[in-house]
Amino acid sequence: MDEALAELKNVSMYFKKGNLKIGAVVDVSLKIYPGEILSLVGESGCGKTTVGKIFLGRLKPTSGEVLFEGKDIWRMSKKEYKEFRPLVQVVHQDSYASLNPVRTVYQTLAAPLQFYKITRTREETEKKVEELLDMVGVIPPRYFMNKYPFHLSGGLRQRVSLARATILKPKLIIADEPVSGVDASLRISVLDVMRRLNKELNIAFLYITHDLATARYFSREGRMAVMYVGKIVETGGINDLIENPRHPYLQALLSAIPVPDPKLAKKKRLLPLRSLDLPSAGHPPSGCRFHPRCPYAKEICEREVPELKDLGNEHRVACHLVEEIPKWALELES
Numbered sequence: 287m288d289e290a291l292a293e294l295k296n297v298s299m300y301f302k303k304g305n306l307k308i309g310a311v312v313d314v315s316l317k318i319y320p321g322e323i324l325s326l327v328g329e330s331g332c333g334k335t336t337v338g339k340i341f342l343g344r345l346k347p348t349s350g351e352v353l354f355e356g357k358d359i360w361r362m363s364k365k366e367y368k369e370f371r372p373l374v375q376v377v378h379q380d381s382y383a384s385l386n387p388v389r390t391v392y393q394t395l396a397a398p399l400q401f402y403k404i405t406r407t408r409e410e411t412e413k414k415v416e417e418l419l420d421m422v423g424v425i426p427p428r429y430f431m432n433k434y435p436f437h438l439s440g441g442l443r444q445r446v447s448l449a450r451a452t453i454l455k456p457k458l459i460i461a462d463e464p465v466s467g468v469d470a471s472l473r474i475s476v477l478d479v480m481r482r483l484n485k486e487l488n489i490a491f492l493y494i495t496h497d498l499a500t501a502r503y504f505s506r507e508g509r510m511a512v513m514y515v516g517k518i519v520e521t522g523g524i525n526d527l528i529e530n531p532r533h534p535y536l537q538a539l540l541s542a543i544p545v546p547d548p549k550l551a552k553k554k555r556l557l558p559l560r561s562l563d564l565p566s567a568g569h570p571p572s573g574c575r576f577h578p579r580c581p582y583a584k585e586i587c588e589r590e591v592p593e594l595k596d597l598g599n600e601h602r603v604a605c606h607l608v609e610e611i612p613k614w615a616l617e618l619e620s
């Protein structure tokens with residue numbers, strides 16, 4: 287594989303809440319390669335947004351290194367940091383909050399074009415705004431330029447946010463639950479716009495989501511990392527992970543996805559968990575954080591933190607008993 291574009295090396299992020307020390311991210315190492323799509327999947331509160339903010343340089347981790355093109359962003363010179371900042375952009379879940387409500391679509395996109403002197407005249411700016419809107423499928427651009435965010439659907443607002451995110455020619459976009467606030471019927475089309483930006487502009491994406499189905503759709507040739515209470519528990523090619531999940535947590539997540547056909551649903555094997563409670567990052571279980579819920583847990587699981595082991599083909603799993611526990615597959619045929 288190529289050199290990583292962005293990388294976390296043994297990164298931990300602790301927050302203080304009164305007397306409580308919350309390990310939002312604990313000893314996480316993760317690479318994003320140039321032009322790839324990496325989905326970061328996990329339940330609410332597992333640390334996904336914190337990972338995104340650390341990649342962006344918005345949060346300085348308690349320990350560990352954050353590299354961009356091989357350089358530690360927290361040790362960069364002022365000049366290097368200034369060059370790095372525009373190269374990583376973010377698109378949030380709440381497109382209402384991220385777009386200024388009193389700016390038209392034109393004003394939202396024209397402001398950075400003019401501020402960074404990408405365009406010089408009104409004519410040039412209008413032409414560029416039109417091109418940007420066209421690229422993200424806000425069509426016809428002239429019709430939408432004078433609209434305010436409240437005139438637009440969630441899907442259109444997210445397209446405008448994506449257009450704005452591309453203006454400074456980023457190499458990486460952190461998309462944090464970008465379609466959770468979009469009507470279900472429009473989600474795929476917004477993900478298709480993101481795929482287009484990935485393919486045509488070679489922008490890498492970190493796609494943060496709790497939804498395995500959209501992760502599979504969006505990063506279908508890419509990779510996935512699964513997080514559980516501050517730790518990465520499984521990473522690899524997304525198809526490998528979905529077809530051959532090896533961590534009991536990913537097996538449980540997949541087994542919980544509803545299957546529409548009742549005949550097939552009967553054949554689906556649910557992985558029974560010992561507990562449905564998600565532990566809090568303020569009081570994480572010892573050893574493997576999944577052990578209170580894991581149906582296969584043994585004594586070692588309570589005692590020792592499992593490291594990510596490579597099973598080959600970059601498929602890595604953090605489970606002491608990965609070689610012993612039964613493989614799990616949807617088993618929908620026969």
Ligand SMILES: Nc1ncnc2c1ncn2[C@@H]1O[C@H](COP(=O)(O)OP(=O)(O)OP(=O)(O)O)[C@@H](O)[C@H]1O
Nearest residue numbers: 301303308310329330331332333334335336337567
């Ligand atoms: N600024 C903060 N101060 C204190 N605790 C925080 C802070 N930011 C995050 N946390 C805690 O860190 C943990 C991880 O939060 P984070 O927002 O990264 O999770 P998430 O996976 O993005 O969740 P969600 O799916 O709900 O967005 C949670 O327990 C959260 O309460």
Ligand code: SF4
Nearest residue numbers: 574577580587605606
């Ligand atoms: S290490 Fe133990 S508790 Fe953790 S997932 Fe593996 S078998 Fe389950």
Ligand SMILES: [Mg+2]
Nearest residue numbers: 334335336462
């Ligand atoms: Mg989040």
